[in-house]
Amino acid sequence: MGQEDGVTLSVQKSLEGPTSQKAGTVQDKQDMWRVGRDQELNRNFRFLSVLGFTAVLMCTWEAVLFGSSYGLTDGGKGGMIYTYLGGLAGFSFVILSMAEMASMAPTSGGQYHWVSEFAPPGSQAILSYITGWICVLGWHTGIAGCCYTVANMIVGLLAINYPDTYDYKPWHVTLMVIAVAAVAILFNTFLAQKLPLIEGIILIVHVFGFFGILIPLWVLSPKVPNSEVWGSIEDRGGWGNNGLSCLVGLIGPIYALIGPDSAVHMAEEIRDASRVLPRGMLWTLILNGSTGFIMIVTFAYCVGDIDEVLETETGFPFIQVFLNATGSVRAATGMTVIIMVMQFCAAISNVATTSRQIYSFARDRGVPFSDFFSRVNKTFTVPLNALCVSFVIVSLLSLINIGSAVAFNAIMALGTAALLSSYIISISCVRLRRWRGQPLPPARWSMGKFTPICDTISILVLLVIFLFSFFPTTNHPDAADMNFAIAIYGGVIIIAMGYYAIHGRKSYKGPVTRVRTMQ
Secondary structure (H helix, E strand, O other): OOHHHHHHHHHHHHHOOOOEOOOEOHHHHHHHHHOOOOOOOOOOEOHHHHHHHHHHHHOHHHHHHHOHHHHHHEEHHHHHHHHHHHHHHHHHHHHHHHHHHHHHOOOOOOHHHHHHHHOOHHHHHHHHHHHHHHHHHHHHHHHHHHHHHHHHHHHHHHHHHOOOOOOOOHHHHHHHHHHHHHHHHHHHHHOHHHHHHHHHHHHHHHHHHHHHHHHHHHHHOOOOOHHHHHOOOEEOOOOOOHHHHHHHOOHHHHHHHOOHHHHHHHHHHEOOHHHHHHHHHHHHHHHHHHHHHHHHHHHHHHOOOHHHHHOOOOOOHHHHHHHHHHOOHHHHHHHHHHHHHHHHHHHHHHHHHHHHHHHHHHHOOOOOOHHHHOOOEOOOOEOHHHHHHHHHHHHHHHHHHHHOHHHHHHHHHHHHHHHHHHHHHHHHHHHHHHHOOOOOOOOOOOOHHHHHHHHHHHHHHHHHHHHHOOOOOOOOOOOOOOOOHHHHHHHHHHHHHHHHHHHHHHHOOOHHHOOOOOO
16 A cells, blocks of 8 residues: 555544544534644534524624614615615625535635635735735624624613713713623633524524514504605715615615625534535525515614604614604613614624634734734633734724724724625635636535526626725715725735735745645
8 A cells, every 4th residue: 555545544534533522523524634724623503503693793684773874865765675685686696605615615714715725826825815814804893893883872872861961972982892892702702612502592582682673663653655665765865866876875785784704714613514504604694684674674664754863863763763663762772772782792793703713814824923813722712812802903993983983984884895805806716716617625515507607696796885885875975974994995905915025925825735635
């Protein structure tokens, strides 16, 4: 027997060895061997916990409410509904494409790993490196965005409960952002091994909370004619065209639908990941897509005077709608608390996703101090150092709010654009590989002959959404309404390219250098 045959036999024996909570199934061990990584984290996520993790992080029916100002400004009541339907239809192709890639290579690296493995050889390292940095940017702003939304909901509740005594200061929000982030970090540390159970419980709250909001709105809101909702498309942003206005308002529903890759970064903690992970992503699409549609239609019927709800002192149109529908401050407070709790739970999932992504990127030497960030704490079995740096980054980002809420809001908008661009790069690499007839790893979940069509539609949809994610909500905006995300996005790309030229090209080769071919 030759040396190569002996190695192959040794690998086969290791894959056929006993499984455990940490190692997962034989397929999990094979997937980890193929990408050249050792199993360091516990595989304690199952289908329901994965579904809960992704569904709650996306918080679709909740997000269509606290992101409704985009749709009401650019589209109006009917336009808001049609834009959501268009966004859901288009983004469904994106989720399908990513689910198949997740089945091919279920690894915590996610997009930057896929780019490294599937991009043309001459551009694998640089494209993968940029994608990794874009994901770091997108997920850290995601944590800040969740915490910022929770903090502002608290401010909104204080505004309606203590209208004459509460004096709002920007630093109040900053302190609350830091506090929410700190609690989310604690959940991901001391309760890390209970996170699958917690996510399952939160999924139940996510579903029952949906009805807790929906039923009062159906029962208590005044009835309006169907034509006022379905026949109403308004251009309040001053774009001069209803179609263009709806395209600008597309950022609202996309914000509610983005994040299906969150579970991908937890892949090395999912048992039978190459099968469970794509199923979890698809069922999240079905659950969140349908509940989001029902909620946005209900909200459109309950809005009433758009100008009134957009100018509300609470900061969120949906809080004013709750108050108008119920006629009770206590009822509006209780309904808002449900959404606030769910958004806090989304922050917990965001923290977990972000820490795993930076941990994976660090072990491929994609960030400074890689050895420090890629270390797994033996007590909690989590990348504790990566968790801590995420908290520091979010805390520093929250300080921007003290000086300028406009700048902080631009950073929040940046997260959507960053993740969208990571989807574009990774799906384009796979589509190019298929077009050239080059081999791809087998996928346990696949769309078969429809995959190339789906990938092509995904790329086209993403390019349109990516373009409009940098638009302000109104035409001819002043400094307070300008979307500065493009400037920050470009700055991060320049910094990443500069670091790569100075240091990264010497240390970062990408995960493709570790990938093995199964015989």
